[in-house]
Amino acid sequence: MNWITNYVRPRINSMLGRREVPDNLWIKCPETGEMVFHKDLEENKWVIPASGYHMKMPAKARLTDLFDGGVFESLPQPKVAQDPLKFRDSKKYIDRLKDSRLKTEQEDTILAGLGQVRGVKLVAVVHEFNFIGGSLGMAAGEAIVKACERAVAEKCPLVIFPASGGARMQEGILSLMQLPRTTVAVDMLKEAGLPYIVVLTNPTTGGVTASYAMLGDIHIAEPGAEIGFAGKRVIEQTLREKLPEGFQTAEYLLEHGMVDMVVNRHDLPDTLATLLKILMKTPAANDDSAEVLALAPVAASA
Structure with a gap:
């Protein structure tokens, strides 16, 4: 001693x-x-x-910051089967879920809310990256589908903020099934004539990029966000070539036509409200008419 x-x-x-x-x-x-x-x-x-x-911005903080006065209705988290495959790697999947819920105080990676942004009613869906890398599983897929259904019922736009490493491997094929399910949910919005805007945050990769994250009417990205399907190292090893500087960043994708706008986080609420007023054909107030006219070509080309 x-x-x-x-x-x-x-x-x-x-x-x-x-x-x-x-x-x-x-x-x-x-x-x-x-x-x-x-x-x-x-x-x-x-x-x-x-x-x-x-x-990376916590999902709860992003919703609070987005909606006017931080006031919104939290959409309920759908109930799905827990650990349907009884998966285990270095740790039981059910234990990973418990740890992530304790750390994030969320049921799963998706948070959704209904509220107003600068007076425009919308449904917002946000990924929490700290919940198993924001991965897309059955609970996340079901939450996105229900959010789209709520937007159709409310006849309002939907804005999604993906931040994910892709599909959740612990749920196997059940996770991959969420890709077509969420794609169909996005089609529901488009059939109803409702805008669907994607705000790509860091990182947006894997199956999420291969589905709903690249199906928006308009794609906005935060500065410096990593956006792609496979990782840079995997692509370089496959092609046996050195990729360009800044490859898969928001700015690179904007230059090559994959992203419509790169917008600073501080400007997102105003930008979203302006774009949605254009898409919903809402009359603009006199004080922001110049901004609406400036952004109109961007919305039209999308």
Whole structure:
């Protein structure tokens, strides 16, 4: 027994009132290495102030920030079978679900809400990347389908914010079945004549990109977002070629016609409201008519 470590040091710490400091108080910018206090980052919508780097934004915070006054109706999470394949790798799938629910305080990766954005009623669907990488499983697929059905019932647009590594391997073919199911749900919106806008966030990859994430009437991307199907390293190994600088970034896809707009997170609510007023043929107020006219060619070309 080391009496200095086990007795003396704890006594000194207790007398001085020393407390353990959480390791997440300061966030490091992946681009510049700048350290940002977590409260400042949250107040700036998880965007690094100096570099403008867009960090991953929690799903609940994104919905609160998007809707007017942070007020919205949370859509219920559909009930589906838990761990239908009894899957286990290094850990039981059911245990992974429990851990993710404890960490995110969500039932699964999808959160959906109904509310107004600058006076425009819409349904918003958001991926939570911290829930098993935002992967698409049965619960997520069913939540997206139900959100589309609610948008049709309310006769309002739907905006989705994907952030995912793709299909959830622990659910196998049942996960892959969500790709056609969500595609059919998007077709329901289009048959009803309702706008469907996709805001691509970092990262949007795999089966999500191969389905509903690239079926929007308009595709908006956040700056620097990684968007693609297979990873850059996999593509390079397959083609045996070096890919261009910035490949699969939002800016690269904008330059090559895969994305309509790259919009800073701070400007998203205003941009979405303006585009939706155009698509829904809502008369514009005098104070934002110039902005509507400026964005009209973008919406028309989409």
